[in-house]
Amino acid sequence: MKRIEIPAEAAVSVVLKARQTCRIVNTEGGQVVDTWAFCVDDADEYLSMEHSRSANYTLLFKPGERLFSNRFRPLLRLLDDTSPGYHDTLHAACSAGSNRFYNAPREYPNCQDNLLRQMADRGIRLEHVPCPWNVFEHALVGQDYALADEASAAAPGDYVELEALEDLILVCSACPSRVGRISGDLPRGAAIDILQDG
Ligand SMILES: [Zn+2]
Secondary structure: OEEEEEOOOOEEEEEEOOOOEEEEEEOOOOOOEEEEEEEOOOOOOEEOHHHHHHHHOOOOOOOOOEEEEOOOOEEEEEEEEOOOOOOEOOOOOOOHHHHHHOOOOOOOOOHHHHHHHHHHHOOOOOOOOOOOEEEOOEEEEOOOOOEEEEOOOOOOOEEEEEEEOOOEEEEEEEOOOOHHHOOOOOOOOEEEEEEEOO
16 A cells, blocks of 8 residues: 655645556545546546536445546546545636635635646646546535535545546645635645555
8 A cells, every 4th residue: 555645735646557446535534635537548538527427317426336537438436435425526626716706815725726737747738627526525405406515524534445447647636725614624634545556
């Protein structure tokens, strides 16, 4: 097992080979981790929340379900989840624009820039930022379809375990956003544990 730490307010990226498994770990608890995946061969094919919701007919993915690309191909399988199971699939990544929109008191680091930097470091310039899978984010959908936020209920050490179904670049950002207090009061780090070689 190899652990890759995700510093608070920052992102890391790893290449997962097909059949390789990993865990996204909430090391300190209560931290939202914006997560993306892109095909190694062609970053224009990426993990798509809208395709994954349609494929599974749900807003929240459960162990055993697969997550799909924008071309409706399965990219990841959710193998296990020790958290309360809330992993938002609806909200855009935080960004310089969202910081302005929500009147953030200062220009926080943001997940969108974190993603673009990680991909640029790999020589990939993204034309489009997909909706992230907001792992550990507890967004609620009301009876009237209004959205609400709760602080993440993930406990220290909670994880989601994933199997790559294609060769993927996985990008995880420890979300710095203060909007809705989705990660409670403090930005914290997280980790990716690489469990097994593909
Ligand atoms: Zn964020």
